[in-house]
Amino acid sequence: MSDDVDPELTRIVARALPGARIVRVETLGTDAAAARQQRTAKAAGYGIPIRIDVELHGKMRALVFHGTSENAFGHDRRADRAAELLLAADTFGAIPGHTRVLDVGAFRADGSTVSLSNTGEFYLLTEYAEGTPYADDLRRIAQSGTATAEDLGRVDALADYLLTLHTPVEGHAFAYRRALRDLLGSGEGIFGIIDAYGQGSSSLDLTPLKHIERRCWEWRWRLKARSPRLRRIHGDFHPFNVLFDGRGELHVLDTSRGSLGDAADDVACMAVNFVFFAIDDMATWEAALAPLWRRFWDRYLAGASDDRLLQTVAPFLAWRLLVLACPVWYPNQSAAARRRLLTLAEAALDAERFEPNLAEKVLKGGGP
Numbered sequence: 001m002s003d004d005v006d007p008e009l010t011r012i013v014a015r016a017l018p019g020a021r022i023v024r025v026e027t028l029g030t031d032a033a034a035a036r037q038q039r040t041a042k043a044a045g046y047g048i049p050i051r052i053d054v055e056l057h058g059k060m061r062a063l064v065f066h067g068t069s070e071n072a073f074g075h076d077r078r079a080d081r082a083a084e085l086l087l088a089a090d091t092f093g094a095i096p097g098h099t100r101v102l103d104v105g106a107f108r109a110d111g112s113t114v115s116l117s118n119t120g121e122f123y124l125l126t127e128y129a130e131g132t133p134y135a136d137d138l139r140r141i142a143q144s145g146t147a148t149a150e151d152l153g154r155v156d157a158l159a160d161y162l163l164t165l166h167t168p169v170e171g172h173a174f175a176y177r178r179a180l181r182d183l184l185g186s187g188e189g190i191f192g193i194i195d196a197y198g199q200g201s202s203s204l205d206l207t208p209l210k211h212i213e214r215r216c217w218e219w220r221w222r223l224k225a226r227s228p229r230l231r232r233i234h235g236d237f238h239p240f241n242v243l244f245d246g247r248g249e250l251h252v253l254d255t256s257r258g259s260l261g262d263a264a265d266d267v268a269c270m271a272v273n274f275v276f277f278a279i280d281d282m283a284t285w286e287a288a289l290a291p292l293w294r295r296f297w298d299r300y301l302a303g304a305s306d307d308r309l310l311q312t313v314a315p316f317l318a319w320r321l322l323v324l325a326c327p328v329w330y331p332n333q334s335a336a337a338r339r340r341l342l343t344l345a346e347a348a349l350d351a352e353r354f355e356p357n358l359a360e361k362v363l364k365g366g367g368p
Helices: 007-016 032-036 078-094 134-144 149-165 173-185 190-199 207-223 263-276 282-304 314-325 335-350 357-365
Strands: 021-027 050-056 059-065 105-107 113-115 230-232 242-244 250-252 260-262
Touching: 007 021, 007 050, 007 059, 007 113, 134 149, 134 242, 134 263, 134 282, 149 242, 149 250, 149 263, 149 282, 173 190, 173 207, 173 230, 173 260, 173 314, 190 207, 190 314, 207 314, 207 335, 260 263, 263 282, 263 314, 263 335, 282 357, 314 335, 335 357
Parallel strands: none
Antiparallel strands: 021 050, 050 059, 105 113, 230 260, 242 250
């Protein structure tokens, strides 16, 4: 064995094949044909594998160490790269004639490794945040039909938090395009939520969903060139992920989608809930939640100086409205409320520029 073999590589092999001795290590290219400049030579890959020849019980065996690399093809997040390797570990053995997985693991911060072989689901341990969900405030306001001075102050706090959070991010354009792709194509995104409607009420008219899906796809092409809008975001800024403690301090939970994207994502995610909590009660909407809706938009837009947010927000609004109207997520929603939510989504997508007063027109008249 060469003296320059990484000791950690030796430990990885020893853990998978006790007693094995590394004889040779060789980096494998993406495509050997590339060196011959063939037209079909593959130039890109998702990692550079390493061949490891070992001797075990007097016999030679060849192994391959697979790593991953950051790239624009859905592997820009560490979680993506972990998912790729875990999926390989879970599926290689299911294909006849496929190479067998001996181990799957991860590198610690100090360069040592830990095996994940024979493990199951992952877990996450976090601190506990004191406070009550902002959703409780919205329910109280919807029931009482009254917004207090404290409620107005909390709307300001929500907008101000986002203004502080939404700082520009220096990065590749693919990070913004990734956010748009996730918005549409992920299981939690527009396509995934629309698919969930088939699991809900069979009486729901699914025709509007086709129009919404098609328009969202068109919006992706419209927005792809706006990569300078890339910001640090929360990614799931809804009232169940925002807490206010006894001192009125704001705390947030469960940032999502890599915490990168368009500021319109967070603004839409919170804003639609002012509509949602009053969707069946126009009196409550006009007396209490419409003023909060308008205040939230006005406060954020005044502070952000983002003159293109209203020309960008439509697909993000549509996504969140699809969630709120979805029978799987909110099975007790009335049919009339679902129609109004979907009508608002359609109206937003059909407009070149979203105007907050469009919500009032839809709620009052059932259309834009």
